Amino acid sequence: MFDLTVLGQQAKKSSRQLALMSTTRKNELLELMAQALLANKTDILAANQKDLDNASDNGISAVMQDRLRLTSQRIEEMASGIRQVISLADPIGEVEKMWKNTDGLMIGRQKVPLGVIGIIYESRPNVTTDAASLCFKTGNAVILRGGKEAFYSNQILVAVLQNALKSAGVDENAVQFVSDTSHDVANQMMRLTEYLDVLIPRGGAGLIRRVKETATVPVIETGTGNNHIYVDKDAQLEMAIKITDNAKTQRPSVCNAAETLLIHQDVAAEFLPKIAAKLAEHNVELHADKRAIAYLPQAVAAKEEDWSTEYLDYIMAVKVVDSIDEAIDHINRYNTKHSEAIITDNYFASQKFLNEVDAAAVYVNASTRFTDGFVFGFGAEIGISTQKLHARGPMGLEELTSTKYIIYGDGQIRE
Amino acid sequence: MFDLTVLGQQAKKSSRQLALMSTTRKNELLELMAQALLANKTDILAANQKDLDNASDNGISAVMQDRLRLTSQRIEEMASGIRQVISLADPIGEVEKMWKNTDGLMIGRQKVPLGVIGIIYESRPNVTTDAASLCFKTGNAVILRGGKEAFYSNQILVAVLQNALKSAGVDENAVQFVSDTSHDVANQMMRLTEYLDVLIPRGGAGLIRRVKETATVPVIETGTGNNHIYVDKDAQLEMAIKITDNAKTQRPSVCNAAETLLIHQDVAAEFLPKIAAKLAEHNVELHADKRAIAYLPQAVAAKEEDWSTEYLDYIMAVKVVDSIDEAIDHINRYNTKHSEAIITDNYFASQKFLNEVDAAAVYVNASTRFTDGFVFGFGAEIGISTQKLHARGPMGLEELTSTKYIIYGDGQIRE
Structure with missing residues (x-):
């Protein structure tokens, strides 16, 4: 040997x-x-x-x-x-x-x-x-x-x-x-x-x-990223669409791509059909929970394992949450501590998310795709520690x- | 269960x-x-x-x-x-x-x-x-x-x-x-x-x-310390005695105490009888290699395992070396990467020892006993990482x- x-x-x-x-x-x-x-x-x-x-x-x-x-x-x-x-x-x-x-x-x-x-x-x-x-x-x-x-x-x-x-x-x-x-x-x-x-x-x-x-x-x-985008009730929906689309479809095979979309219930009805239309341009398959699927007739019903799956593909899990607290609890339960983002105009929501989400990189109003040694300015990268x-x-x-x-x-x- | x-x-x-x-x-x-x-x-x-x-x-x-x-x-x-x-x-x-x-x-x-x-x-x-x-x-x-x-x-x-x-x-x-x-x-x-x-x-x-x-x-x-004092040919022997005695006997049961004494051959004849007399005040048992034992009639012959033993007791291994290079090689081979000290007046010897010895703390002209969170000024200590x-x-x-x-x-x- x-x-x-x-x-x-x-x-x-x-x-x-x-x-x-x-x-x-x-x-x-x-x-x-x-x-x-x-x-x-x-x-x-x-x-x-x-x-x-x-x-x-x-x-x-x-x-x-x-x-x-x-x-x-x-x-x-x-x-x-x-x-x-x-x-x-x-x-x-x-x-x-x-x-x-x-x-x-x-x-x-x-x-x-x-x-x-x-x-x-x-x-x-x-x-x-x-x-x-x-x-x-x-x-x-x-x-x-x-x-x-x-x-x-x-x-x-x-x-x-x-x-x-x-x-x-x-x-x-x-x-x-x-x-x-x-x-x-x-x-x-x-x-x-x-x-x-x-x-x-x-x-x-x-x-x-x-x-x-x-x-x-x-x-x-290093490297496994089951990352979330949380669209808060006070999000600018145009920005949320741009960021979610980027985080999911710009390069789905990498560890800083997003895998799950969480939406506050107050904006779900307006936001979900719009993001679905955008993601459809890349034929993204949506795996949605019961409340989300009401607005997403084209989606597949999500199973428990969807919340912990790193697809690395044109697939996204979708879930409607009652509050930012539920979003944070969901993230801390299922994430791999890699990259997480909130989209919000609300100061307190942004601070709460930054403080309470447990991950290597926590974003306010930016795509998770930025977690990268070159982008951070380190000039090189040997990997991303989780x-x-x-x-x-x-x-x-x-x-x-x-x-x-x-x-x-x-x-x-x-x- | x-x-x-x-x-x-x-x-x-x-x-x-x-x-x-x-x-x-x-x-x-x-x-x-x-x-x-x-x-x-x-x-x-x-x-x-x-x-x-x-x-x-x-x-x-x-x-x-x-x-x-x-x-x-x-x-x-x-x-x-x-x-x-x-x-x-x-x-x-x-x-x-x-x-x-x-x-x-x-x-x-x-x-x-x-x-x-x-x-x-x-x-x-x-x-x-x-x-x-x-x-x-x-x-x-x-x-x-x-x-x-x-x-x-x-x-x-x-x-x-x-x-x-x-x-x-x-x-x-x-x-x-x-x-x-x-x-x-x-x-x-x-x-x-x-x-x-x-x-x-x-x-x-x-x-x-x-x-x-x-x-x-x-x-x-944390914590295991098979530490060495190396007495260089250019050491002040009075200082070397004071530091060796302190590192061995001030509190032998702790991890930053010294366990092995290495002496340059040029000063062995003069130094060994003096340090032996000093350590005898605490009844320290010496385990000496062939060349050291010639100057230490009271010593026990060292065995191979002595070089890697953390005695945590009134026992010290002693070895004569030809050069600082031999001292450094011996230390890097047997130490537990905790604390190591050289006693020397020579600038180049001090720099060489600091650069080449692989340990958490490397000292010039001071006792290994100082490796401690309180002494270093951290105000507290949860342990010493090796x-x-x-x-x-x-x-x-x-x-x-x-x-x-x-x-x-x-x-x-x-x-």
Whole structure:
């Protein structure tokens, strides 16, 4: 059986070298990686073609095949992505604060790398270069375990990055690839506590659930978004239609898309036929509760499981609520703590929603689609955390760091 | 079998109320808790006496019995501890930063409670009131699971705090007690992902290991400290003796005490007999490697396991190293990432040690005993994290918070 401990040992060793590397040197090496991707386009496309040839056997849908497909342009975008990471400030080494304590000790809290990061992900090969460059920039070694559907693509991408490091005389184990895509090895990785400082799963709800159940390595959960738009009684209905339509249909396959629409009963009669007409332009299927369906003859009756389903598709659950309190209770009961929005003109309703809804990002009068590291201004994103520990919401470079207290004394002992 | 899900549901419900409570109200309730402890001294002491009566049956040593024993003064100290927490600033609600993004959205990162915190701890009953007050101040509900040796003490302490809340008309489930101290129920708690946002174990290496192996709830590891003092060739030997003695003997039972002494070969001949004489005043037993034992006729030969043992006793491992690099390699191999110190006059040695040693707190010319939330100026401490995620080193109120992005829009949709 494939032995992850060797990769773990190599990553740990490499991480010590990486932690001490200057920003200038890290940027030079990232530039070499970007150049290597461009120089190896032909081989990368050939490997990707192998994955595409296997796609039908692997039961990959047409939509997923599109996500899997690399083109010359997509490889150029991967290289640009790395150059974008080069342009970002390096958080490592920053002393966030430093103070003198009552004993005369100078105590500083410094940002340091996490160490070794494991990433388990599905389908899209660009995650390989994105994750590798973000981890590298923050001085972390990374072990990448992609899905079997992108095996040949991921394998060659990592080999290209490793060769770039090797050619510069740097330990190529800064970026490693798990070449066994079995569940057994993935499970082994989830319990590799001796070597992994953190595990970041990127993928669907099934993967996240399995990681949560199995992992003993500290995990940052990412990505599942059962998000709601609540249209308050004091909403501007035109705005509510624009935002609901955007949150549902602009890109339904992503985690910050909306899945359920909640409407205050006072505006349901006027709003529901209008939003239904708008969503019909994209053939959105509505799953409506008893009260909503009265205004939505074309809708399907919602079942209990609709309230907790992340469709990632042109489907939306719809429910009429008596009050903002009922809306908030519904959201806190069924949401995945990702992104939630209220549409209202009412000051107190907006504050109540911001205060009481439990989620990584809570919006007033804006689409949930904005929850994204680039949109937030972080310049990059390794994923969107839906847990409360360490990082919550879009994770940029800062979220890939830990801290260390550095303490300067002149002979102090404790009395 | 005891059902933790009921406690979980109650805690979750209570946490929503707590998250919205003003600082003034939380402080008033904490003051009621402090007063209730003082008002119920007699009953608390009687319950504690039951635990002491059972101590021999439970196989509790004399030292541990002392930690378990409550006195009138110790109860007063618990009440003062709560009043100390009242005096600290409440981090909840603080918006750490807020900016306008390119879409015109105002995005703020706000500190919010974690939600429901589980704490599994051993022996000392004062952890019950410390942890309860720190969690309460930060708007978190807490579920406390103490050891069976302090069962009656913990039970009455929680009852007293709950009655104080009840008398003020507040949901007493903000602070709950697990009245079944079996391992089965503890294991159930470690996997209570639906209700617990974080689990903080406080106790010995055995407990921490079990939690790491079993928990699916996000964990903050605390407390094990296999700490080193490295005496560099350029150390002031007088200072090195003072600091080594302090780090080993001032309070050997705590996690920030030193366990291993590393000495540069150039100063071993002069330093070792002197430090041995000093440590002999406390009858410290030395476990020395081959080269150190040449200067320490009274020492026992160290075995491999000595390098990774947290003695928590008047025992110290001693090893001679060729260089600072060997010292750093030894530390990074065997330490528990808690607290490490170098004694040196050399600027480059100090910087090298600070940069390359992997630990929560790294000291130059000071005792490891300073790693402590009170000493660092945080005003309180829920434990000392030895992991890299979320919190590292002494944890105060800030470390009991998560974040939420609050976003003010005026109709923005994503293009």
